[in-house]
Amino acid sequence: MIAIHVKKRLGAFDLDAGFEAPPGVIALFGKSGSGKTSLINAVAGLLRPEAGRIEVDGAVLFDGAARIDIPVHRRRVGYVFQDARLFPHMSVAKNLAYGGRHDRDRVIDLLGLDTLLDRRPAALSGGERQRVAIGRALMSDPRLLLMDEPLSALDAERKAEILPWLERLRDEAGLPILYVSHAASEVARLATTVVVMEAGGVRRVGAVAEVLSDPAAVGMIGAQEAGAVVRARIAGLDRIDGLTELALSGGRIVLPGRLGQLGTHLRLRISAQDVILAREKPQGLSALNILPAEVTAVDEGPEGAAVGLLCGTDRLLARVTRRSARALRLEPGQRVWAIVKASAVAPDDVGGAV
Amino acid sequence: MIAIHVKKRLGAFDLDAGFEAPPGVIALFGKSGSGKTSLINAVAGLLRPEAGRIEVDGAVLFDGAARIDIPVHRRRVGYVFQDARLFPHMSVAKNLAYGGRHDRDRVIDLLGLDTLLDRRPAALSGGERQRVAIGRALMSDPRLLLMDEPLSALDAERKAEILPWLERLRDEAGLPILYVSHAASEVARLATTVVVMEAGGVRRVGAVAEVLSDPAAVGMIGAQEAGAVVRARIAGLDRIDGLTELALSGGRIVLPGRLGQLGTHLRLRISAQDVILAREKPQGLSALNILPAEVTAVDEGPEGAAVGLLCGTDRLLARVTRRSARALRLEPGQRVWAIVKASAVAPDDVGGAV
């Protein structure tokens, strides 16, 4: 359990944010300047709140009323800063080992750091620097990981390599992560809980599946980024075509790639733009994934309609034009076919809460 | 015309890159550490090549053989650095005006800087800093803009506001831009030319439409990011539903939002994952955009097949599973229906080369 409540005035900016969340990855989502960095600075102990309480897994890091304020170096938070903050006078190897050598070889391997070990930070590219910073935080064996837009300087391929590892950290090591990101796809893959911030306050808190599949939240998250997250079981593997068949509560879909062991569970992000709706079951499509669903809500915005769907017990989200919404007579209770081109898919373990 | 050829040894890293490109936005694409920053540093004059030649619109900025090396401050390059590099001792207003006051009010308005003008950089958030850095470079009225991952620290909404402005700069002001990005969607929207870098060298150069719609380039660009770029004319506006009807060379499609004036031309990125293929024309779909096309190439990879399509005179790209490819008997010459859920769409002017 993570419970954070902080009050702090910064110039004209008022940080007054509070939320509670189960362990896992807590995604901090919000516009530039909404107070995300300030909030995790308070958790790290780098910003002293005027009042409030910060508790992580039973350990009280700060309590204004009880005058508890654990010093930074005893908080055991691994912090990946928005600017990498590598020690310029140490080699990459020394930087990595500064906070400890926890899981060293795996971290180096995962982040592709082996050829960089002897270099100084000044001789690294922007992305290389950020990878070293991530490795350094991981190797310090923290009880809480704070990540401030850690992947934005990385290329897609490297991102795709690192995300599963973060997922494993969350699930296997049970490491809680406070994660700032502007990319909903990252959030959807990683987050257990989503915290939406605005102007220093918390505007919305909830489980990732709930927040991301809520048509009313599309405005907050951004139309391009909206999309539901569902849980699926691996029901079949097609070795010849390299496909994985997944069982959702409302039907089966097939995705490219071998996504895991038969019988294990996955988390699946289905972007709202990747869902096409039909009144009649379509035939002969390249998309093999056609699920029956019921419309639960239609939220019309200036650029289209966000449609909430119930598919079995899973909530999905679709974005359609207003013309389509009318043509298909979309309204709550209406039964439709959802055609899915699933894009970002993250293997997730059985234990992982969705 | 921009012609860049540089050779420079940096420790164990060998930069030896060259390309020529028409004016417009040249996107530098490549993995972390491939030499993108080093290359634009050479263009800015911050890194002196051992040999080579750099020419921008007829002005020779560097010529190793002719011993020409224009000093940085006379090159008139606006550089948005990967780290913002704001002057810490100046207010935001002073930072902005440092290089000039070109188009000041519009820049401030566009970037949402008006409330920040009196602040010091230390009191800015990461995204705010980057916005100020962009504004500062724009206001110096450069003849060439260098942007090193300028938008990665920004939230989706702000990105969506800034991209059209950069497009306008490119088109109205004819300002050439060298743009480093990891996001293919940004590249697709902005770029005229795509330069793919790898290990210090240029692996591929070409017009954006050509590189992005080439099935063989999917591996270089990343499966998630691949997608074609086409040119379209606004053929109809639906004020009631907020839709725009676009005429492509191969048919008409409808997109949400009012995208411009009737008769003007747009650039349209159609992500490979947003294209669904069918043998028969589907009926009753929420996706209203169904185009006839001919398969030109099928490039099978481990996780699926990249399918090149010719739709009218436009090249499209689709990603399908290998099973679908077989089920639909996709092979060059085969006629199919392409169902399009266009996502990132950028208004583009008639004059803009695609």
Added chain:
Amino acid sequence: MTDWLGPEEWQAVRLSLKVSASAVAASLPLGLICALALAKGRFPGRQLLNGLVHLPLILPPVVTGYLLLIAFSRQGPLGSLLEPFGISFAFSWTGAALAAAIMAFPLMVRPMRLAFEAVDPGLEAAAATLGASRLRVFATVTLPLALPGVVAGAILAFAKAMGEFGATITFVSNIPGETRTIPTAIYAFLQMPGGEGAALRLVAVSVALAMGALLASEWLSRRIARRVAA
């Protein structure tokens, strides 16, 4: 206060302030140039310049004074050079300022140099891409960011100039109203039987003045630092 310091002592106090302030003001441009050259320059003879700048620190002050005396006497190499222009440092307060400036020079240059070295070259590069010439980069980025160090150097030099004695008395003697600064006056008192009381009074004044300067510099640097970093 006027009671316990005689008119001659007040004269020494005023003169010391004038000499020290002039010494710092006059040597500041050269100090900045030297500090900048040492911090950023890559030229042959850099080490020599560095050594030269530090020489007054290493030499016993009396030796420096002696060398100045030889160099600036009417027949001396510099004295004869300057004489046609009517410039003479000999036995005047300007000479005292020259001696103080030279003695304080290394103390002025070191902190400035360190401050210049600490300025992020990335910011200077950014300024250059915005069209700023070298001079403008220096005036608007390098210098302001190094200002705490520059102020520190100037005040340190002022404090040293206020206390300089050996070189001054050797070069321009101890002439009341002209070259008799506080330290030379203290020296004269200490040489006189029973002069300790007067000497201690002047020490107190000297300490008060220099502490005032230091406090002012602290306050200034902190203001500047806040402007620069916060």
Added chain:
Amino acid sequence: MTDWLGPEEWQAVRLSLKVSASAVAASLPLGLICALALAKGRFPGRQLLNGLVHLPLILPPVVTGYLLLIAFSRQGPLGSLLEPFGISFAFSWTGAALAAAIMAFPLMVRPMRLAFEAVDPGLEAAAATLGASRLRVFATVTLPLALPGVVAGAILAFAKAMGEFGATITFVSNIPGETRTIPTAIYAFLQMPGGEGAALRLVAVSVALAMGALLASEWLSRRIARRVAA
């Protein structure tokens, strides 16, 4: 070289090196503490400490020597405190080192302080989040990053110690082999008509030694700076 310097002069050279090196080595820990306290500390009396550290720079050296003499004489406040422990600085090379250390102290502290102030607090914060205690942050981040300034301060202090004269001779007098450093020897030669030649030979030795130290410090700082920044 042995021809043109007599055995007594060689003795002075060796002694000067010993005194200056000891002065710097012994005052280094206190210098670091003071610099750190002035750079990062926020405590009452900070300004007072700052003033105290600078005092030797402001006072004419002879006055500092007098004050040391009074403080460390057997009846003096510090002398009587130390006497039971058998510690005495009077007329010994340790006294010369004490005088040199005090005179050089402000020069040691200033550059160190500036260097500590220039260390990015963001890096220190990063070290703390990695579990480093204050002490470890200092030893592994702050100090290494400030090392060019620390070395600069130490070498500057060494150079000053090599040239210190007024306070030393006043405090511990001039005893050949014990407290007769190079500057005292130079002073003695300059007091005698015709002694200039011998004085200048010693000046040359003194300059050579201190320049050597400066060059070494430059080389060292550049090595360190390369380690730190490149």
Added chain:
Amino acid sequence: DLLVFAAASLGGPLDRVVAAWEEQGGAEVTVSYAGSSALARQIAAGAPADIFISASAEWMDDLEGAALIGPGSRRDLLGNDLVLIAADPQAVPVDIGPDLDLVTMLGSGRLAMALVDAVPAGQYGRAALESFGLWAEVEARVAQSENVRAALALVASGAAPLGIVYGTDAIEEPRVTVLGRFPADSHPPIRYPAALVADADAEAAAFLDFLSGAEAAAIFEAAGFSVPWTSQPDEKVSP
């Protein structure tokens, strides 16, 4: 206006003589006090001094050799004597002669003197000790100061138990006890020669004469100086 370069140890009484001169309507006199060596070098470098009063004959000889002083204007203005002083107020006076057991008296302490090679007071003291054959045994025990006032301070502060200084120095320092006076013949006569600087004018000559006059003599004697010329008035020379 007159500029006088005078040895620093003349400070107090010379100021009083100047005051007396100005009271009588003499031209304004400015005195620059410093070490004799520094002053002599400055005069050699062309300092605008009118009169030089040195604490040692050597430096005056030097200037005279270089023809930098007014011919015939040199005179021995003042004399002084050497005393042995002690820090201990209870110390009993001793006989100063070859039997003086300085080593025993010093115990583990040092004998404070001015620089024995360079500063006049130290040179005189060393000559005196040599004349008694004492120098060899005390040489290693001598703490040499930059100037004689610093040697006095060493004794006054208790840092050194004994010291050799001028009689004029001992007079005004209550913390030291005079143990005895060195016989005048144990060292070269202690003289403060004065002279006009080469191109000084008549006004300077007048002041030099005033310095050598009875009124000045009274002031100097009150400060403990001897006035050697009072016994040889005809050696006075006017330019």
